[in-house]
Amino acid sequence: MGRHSSLRQPHGNHVAAELDGARILVARAPDRAGELVSALRGAGAEPLLLPLIDxxxxxxxxxxxxxxxxxxxxxxxxxxxxxxxxxxxxxxxxxxxxxxxxxxxxxxxxxxxxxxxxxxxxxxxxxxxxxxxxxxxxxxxxxxxxxxxxxxxxxxxxxxxxxxxxxxxxxxxxxxxxxxxxxxxxxxxxxxxxxxxxAAGPEHHDADPPPAVLTTAEAKTEVAAGRLHAVVAASPSAARRIHAELAPLGGCRFVAIGRSTAGEAETLGLTVASIAEQPTASGLLAAVIRSLAAPPSRPLTLPPPSTP
Structure with missing residues (x-):
């Protein structure tokens, strides 16, 4: 069994169909995003990282x-x-x-x-x-x-x-x-x-290739071009940076981890598409799927497939 098989099996092809090809921006540094990146990949999405805070x-x-x-x-x-x-x-x-x-x-x-x-x-x-x-x-x-x-x-x-x-x-x-x-x-x-x-502590090694890490300028270009389906924010401070650096989000759905993050986003005028009540990979994956369940406010344009 592969590392993603446990995510696919409980729902058959349903989860993969929900996120197949979706490009999800995760506002976390690489060392904080591993489990969510694996969950998104296991559901067929393409995760990208946008480190905003350190x-x-x-x-x-x-x-x-x-x-x-x-x-x-x-x-x-x-x-x-x-x-x-x-x-x-x-x-x-x-x-x-x-x-x-x-x-x-x-x-x-x-x-x-x-x-x-x-x-x-x-x-x-x-x-x-x-x-x-x-x-x-x-x-x-x-x-x-x-x-x-x-x-x-x-x-x-x-x-x-x-x-x-x-x-x-x-x-x-x-x-x-x-x-x-x-x-x-x-x-x-x-x-x-x-x-x-x-800091000291246990090291973790992931056999999967790391996801692409975007700068705020690159992420803003992707949002403006309609090439991102959702952005995941883990904290109120991340919500503030997303508002300052990326808004307006257009068809890119805002997914909040926790009600404090959602509350900050709404105060700033961002539309919260979904809230992950549990800050776990499975909880975040479910929130991303919910955020994409309704049709986007405007069409999303995926980049052309890369050539081998």
Whole structure:
């Protein structure tokens, strides 16, 4: 069985017929898009990548160091990790201390997370997850299941993180130490400050050829020419960049990962064709298929087939 056979078999030729030949722009860097790229290819689509955001180490390293040392010393009852990027930032801090993130965390610490990708990133490093939402994969989803009572929480997050999660946990009685773990910047990051250059972790190798990576100028040309069927945005910041760099989208459908991304897109005036409630490859694939179910507002023009 090939690597894509599991995607094709449950629906026979139906999924392939839905996306056969569709050109899907994924607003992610190559190291973050592997599973979705495989899912789209397995359904017959041609994925293309448009890296819009990247990540750098936090500007205030002192505050992060103090909180991270307190974490290792057992000062917190809970660690809340909301993204794979946060895992990488903390792993880099552990490496600076000659440890792994797994060995740095006290055995009594409880870990909460959001999203299956973040859970996998932790489990790959030998770290168990004690609490995670099963329905809405968002800060609101986690706050909604958070246990009532006084407890100390360490919340490392992005510099542009929505304060809603911190407020939601505090409303449940938690004392939350929120610290910036990394900065979100336009792609590409400064090589000297790139989080990827500092982060350690398991490497993944894909036998498939990498998808084409477009610049914003190239992507805008493809959108204007009607050669893209859909664009997938993973975050509100990506939605803002898509609006600034690519709009108007014309017949290219906007697919949002999560309601916060969809809400930001709608605020900017972008029409959201579909929302992936679950940030998984299968959830995103289903959202892309839904987005293309209705006829486009104007014809899409595919590029001529390449000659061998």
């Amino acid at each position: 990540f750098e180490v936090a500007s205030d390293q002192h505050s992060l160091d103090v909180a991270f040392d307190a974490l290792g010393a057992g000062a917190y009852v809970w660690l809340v990790i909301t993204s794979v990027t946060t895992v990488q930032a903390l792993e880099a801090k552990a490496a600076e201390r000659g440890a792994t993130l797994e060995t740095w965390l006290p055995g009594s610490l409880q870990v909460a997370t959001i999203g299956p990708a973040t859970r996998r990133a932790l489990q790959t490093r030998g770290i168990g997850v004690d609490l995670a939402p099963t329905a809405e994969q968002s800060g609101a989803g986690l706050a909604g299941i958070w246990p009532e009572g006084r407890t100390r929480v360490f919340l490392p997050q992005a510099d542009i993180a929505d304060p809603a999660l911190r407020r939601g946990l505090e409303a449940r009685g938690a004392s939350v130490q929120a610290v910036t773990a990394y900065r979100t910047v336009d792609y590409p990051a400064d090589p000297a400050r790139s989080l990827a250059a500092h």
